[in-house]
Amino acid sequence: METVSENKSFDGVQGVYTHASEVCGCDMTFGLFLPEDAKSGPVPLLWYLSGLTCTHENAMTKAAAQQWCAEQGIAIVFPDTSPRGEGIADDEAYDLGKGAGFYVDATENPWASNFKMWSYIADELPSLLGRNFELDMDRQSITGHSMGGHGALTIAMAHPDRFASVSAFAPIANPTASDWGKKQLGAYLGEDKGQWAKHDASLQMKEVGFDGPVLIDQGASDNFLDLLRPEALAHAMMARRQEGLFRMQKGYDHSYFFISSFMEDHVTFHAEALYT
């Protein structure tokens, strides 16, 4: 693992690191904010999974998360959204290939050799983080935006004892029924829709749910509402009596201006779960 940069931020350190990923077969870069509290012992870890087109960098610089994580004594990690580099498959569209890993382990060519974002986020990166930083890996929570909200919800529900809480900003909530989903799940996993269900937060909420609190924020003026299908997830949550809340925020869109406006709420929400 190599240090790309470290900047002091809210008395902690905002670092960027790169490492050779075995599962992705390429170098991967991530951002990690460690609050000052990490100097005196392991701190809880919040995952932030980003959306389509993003790298590790977008949320790290635009989501205004560090201040609240510093206040709560929580680390936050910002992984990349796909494998990258020469020789990695890509597509001309912004929503497939690089920047669009969709948090699945691809089985179809040309994606299968590198596009393993599910295993990267769920297995390889946590192991690396636990070995290299002052993190209490027994206390983790997870959040994300759009495609990353989809990733956060599906990974959380598939690992029932790992995360104390899960939240999402404008998640792709029902990809098996959306053009943000059918295209990617078909390309990465093939047309056997039995393989898709694990990667649909609304279906998983209906089937298994989450053993802990869930917070979803969605902007009512989001340009992508038809693709995100928040109503499917809200229905599944409430039909299940899932502990948690789903908020439709009047006037907000899909941008980081929306995310940063509610970041304090999300970090506070996770802190309450992590510290009890």
Added chain:
Amino acid sequence: METVSENKSFDGVQGVYTHASEVCGCDMTFGLFLPEDAKSGPVPLLWYLSGLTCTHENAMTKAAAQQWCAEQGIAIVFPDTSPRGEGIADDEAYDLGKGAGFYVDATENPWASNFKMWSYIADELPSLLGRNFELDMDRQSITGHSMGGHGALTIAMAHPDRFASVSAFAPIANPTASDWGKKQLGAYLGEDKGQWAKHDASLQMKEVGFDGPVLIDQGASDNFLDLLRPEALAHAMMARRQEGLFRMQKGYDHSYFFISSFMEDHVTFHAEALYT
């Protein structure tokens, strides 16, 4: 004036607008955050002047200012740092020409026809803002980063009845004695150093000072300390008995991670001056 974009942010609106600038002879773009309070009447205005290479966009997305301005009921404007467009003079270096207007009115060619950032910030843009938005132009304060800290301090001191308070993050504090200054002041204003003094915050602090509180934050691990020369400004402030404070922040560098870490302090500082 045309609206480029408007995003809801912390219950207010983060807008981006473009207009034909007479003094710069080109279209100019700026960001303006209006808090929700502006719906019920004019609100005070905080200016944020950006540093070398920046457009209106950097601080608008990375400085985490909106939340504190929303809390205090203050608008914040993010102007560009130079004229732009085809036919506008430029230089290969990052620190001259586009993105490097240095908040002066150029008198030398090829800059003199467009590089009028002093007049743009001090005269044209305030007039436009006052006509078009719910702003109380009798209550203004000003801040900025690096080259923008230089602009904020020099413009504030040259307009003694306009700003209730002035602050800066890592300002270019003594440009007449620095390679961040001698090059630009020479290029834009010529070699008559009598024309330079107005654009040196340390010299102006010594000569005229500021009739209100001054807050300066400087990172102790800033890579550019030799160019910024904070010691000159600190000396001038304290020699003058200028109301205010100068903080050297251990471990912080020149980045937006530094700025965002102390933005709450700056907005709160200005709010106290604006509301008394």
